[in-house]
Amino acid sequence: MEFNRERACTLPELPEAETIARGLDRALRGRAIQRVEVRRRKNVVAPAGRSFARVLEGDRIERVGRRGKYVVIELQSRRRLVVQLRMTGRLLILCRGRRPPTTARMMLHLENGDALCYADVRKLGRVTLVENGAWDARLGTEPLGEGFTVGGFAAMLSGRTTPIKVLLLDQRRLAGVGNIYACEALWAARIRPSRPAGRLTAPEVRRLHGSIVDVLRRAIELRGSSIDDYVDESGSEGGFQNVLRVYGRRGEPCFRCGRSIVRTVLAARGTWWCRNCQK
């Protein structure tokens, strides 16, 4: 593994969810679900009074997409499987006959003999079966969607005293940015993570908006960041961990000014930044 820095977890965020969703869409489009195996009930959520397995069996996967950090498996019945990977969740395609890992929590056995496996060492993730209607009402703007404008972003920050980094992590405002990409975007925009959100100047807001979009796009191109746990649907690591500018780099020189990167804690999250060039 090339990434060998101080311990900092990989949390599947928007670019990782996007990479997984694209891979699953290619592999699973049109496949029928023959049998559903729930290996750990707590990681699976069904609508009240419904059996998760019974509802899904016989349905067909129409496409796989993403919303924020969630992977969304859309079914022919108009139902959806919403997968929240949290810290260590993985969605893996197991080719016919391949044994699932011991951390497998849920399996969809498909008609061609392959299986989709939800695995999760720490058991914090969830697979939720959604019957119909909007499930994502509490999720905010998609940072790579048309709705994410400089003006909209400025309005989101306006009057808020919350540290800007805490606001970037709030999924009800912006859906998909997690700890890695919040740190990276703030470094790129030269903004101190603890700055009250509402006090950013207009040029800073514009810069940060651009950095968020840029960092997420580049991370998707490199198929996400793999630090501890993240792998895509085929078990391959991403490449963005090799181009991180601040995340996990405590004590190492800033790529811009050469000063030592520091780690502080903000809203109980490790925060890496440069004291000299992030103002």
Place this chain on the structure above:
DNA sequence: CCGCCGCCCTGCTTGC
């Protein structure tokens, strides 16, 4: 509406 805290979890790191 807002902010804060504890919980869920396991594995790695730290300290004695």
Place this chain on the structure above:
DNA sequence: TGCAAGCAGGGCGGCG
């Protein structure tokens, strides 16, 4: 060397 405690952290429910 061994073992226990501490830490990591996204989302959510509860509280003030």
